[in-house]
Amino acid sequence: xxxxxxxxxxxxxxxxxxxxxxxxxxxxxxxxxxxxxxxxxxxxxxxxxxxxxxxxxxxxxxxxxxxxxxxxxxxxxxxxxxxxxxxxxxxxxxxxxxxxxxxxxxxxxxxxxxxxxxxxxxxxxxxxxxxxxxxxxxxxxxxxxxxxxxxxxxxxxxxxxxxxxxxxxxxxxxxxx
Numbered sequence: 646x647x648x649x650x651x652x653x654x655x656x657x658x659x660x661x662x663x664x665x666x667x668x669x670x671x672x673x674x675x676x677x678x679x680x681x682x683x684x685x686x687x688x689x690x691x692x693x694x695x696x697x698x699x700x701x702x703x704x705x706x707x708x709x710x711x712x713x714x715x716x717x718x719x720x721x722x723x724x725x726x727x728x729x730x731x732x733x734x735x736x737x738x739x740x741x742x743x744x745x746x747x748x749x750x751x752x753x754x755x756x757x758x759x760x761x762x763x764x765x766x767x768x769x770x771x772x773x774x775x776x777x778x779x780x781x782x783x784x785x786x787x788x789x790x791x792x793x794x795x796x797x798x799x800x801x802x803x804x805x806x807x808x809x810x811x812x813x814x815x816x817x818x819x820x821x822x
Contacts, residue, residue, distance in 0.1 A: 671732025
């Protein structure tokens with residue numbers, strides 16, 4: 646396998662992984678009420694209240710809030726539907742770099758900027774909304790871990806771009822990937 650083919654394959658594997666994670670993150674934002682009920686039941690059956698009382702208090706508080714919103718103000722959950730939709734739309738944007746990485750490297754860079762933005766958002770909005778700091782750390786981890794595959798992809802795209810430039814004689818047009 647040529648270096649170009651290996652780079653392209655690596656880019657596509659990392660992008661597919663990132664897109665799958667983004668889609669899963671989005672899809673799981675639709676059924677929050679049911680997911681939280683399920684998570685609460687599973688954690689209780691595993692004895693979490695005895696070992697992780699802080700986590701269980703938080704899960705119970707969020708579950709009660711979601712149950713109340715679902716029963717009395719279901720339109721509030723429409724915001725999480727839009728959050729889920731946004732994840733799915735952003736995932737579609739990564740089809741561009743999957744098809745033509747060099748031309749669409751800006752999408753990967755946009756993703757890196759978005760991942761970096763998760764940290765200040767969690768640090769600023771978390772306390773304003775009464776989110777425990779440890780939960781904000783979990784939220785920030787999504788941005789940090791999301792940046793890892795995108796960073797790897799960007800490095801590979803830049804190597805692919807350099808290969809393409811090196812293969813083109815001065816003054817000639819670069820071949821389409």
